Amino acid sequence: MESEKVLTATIQRSQKKERKKMFRQWYMSLSQADRRSFCKDADVKQGTVKNGYLAIDPLKRTMPRPESLARMVIASRKYGKITLDVNAMRGYFFDEVVQALVDEHDEMHGTERSDH
Numbered sequence: 001m002e003s004e005k006v007l008t009a010t011i012q013r014s015q016k017k018e019r020k021k022m023f024r025q026w027y028m029s030l031s032q033a034d035r036r037s038f039c040k041d042a043d044v045k046q047g048t049v050k051n052g053y054l055a056i057d058p059l060k061r062t063m064p065r066p067e068s069l070a071r072m073v074i075a076s077r078k079y080g081k082i083t084l085d086v087n088a089m090r091g092y093f094f095d096e097v098v099q100a101l102v103d104e105h106d107e108m109h110g111t112e113r114s115d116h
Contacts, residue, residue, distance in 0.1 A: 022084065022088040022091070022092060023053070023084060023088060023089060023092040023093075024054055024056075024092070026076070026080055026082065026084060027049065027053075027054065028054075029080060030079055030080060034079050034080075035049075037078075037079070038072075038075050038076070038078070038079050041071075041075035041078065042068070042071040042072045042074075042075035042076075043068070043071055044064070044068055044071070044072065048062065053093075057100075058096045058097045058099075058100040059097065059100050059101070059104070061093065061097060063093055063094070063097070064093060069086075069089050069093070072084060072089065073085065073086060073089060
């Protein structure tokens with residue numbers, strides 16, 4: 001029973017990691033024309049997506065407004081083989097940033113987490 005819990009926890013952590021990078025991978029998989037159309041449909045500027053939302057370093061990302069996130073999730077239904085979901089967007093724009101801040105703190109103070 002304990003090994004099942006460990007396996008379940010491992011799978012959940014793996015799924016969370018995949019969700020966190022989902023937006024960047026999804027957006028980059030679109031053709032240039034689809035990227036333009038997606039941005040138009042979601043009412044976000046391409047420059048904002050490219051320069052603010054796609055930053056590799058989570059601490060340099062711009063956080064979209066909730067309305068923008070909702071429009072991007074809805075607009076994603078037209079493009080690509082998969083669609084974005086609220087959990088994936090939250091993971092990419094919020095969870096990953098918070099984790100980067102915790103990691104930065106731990107590095108500065110010499111502390112480590114055992115569940116990393």
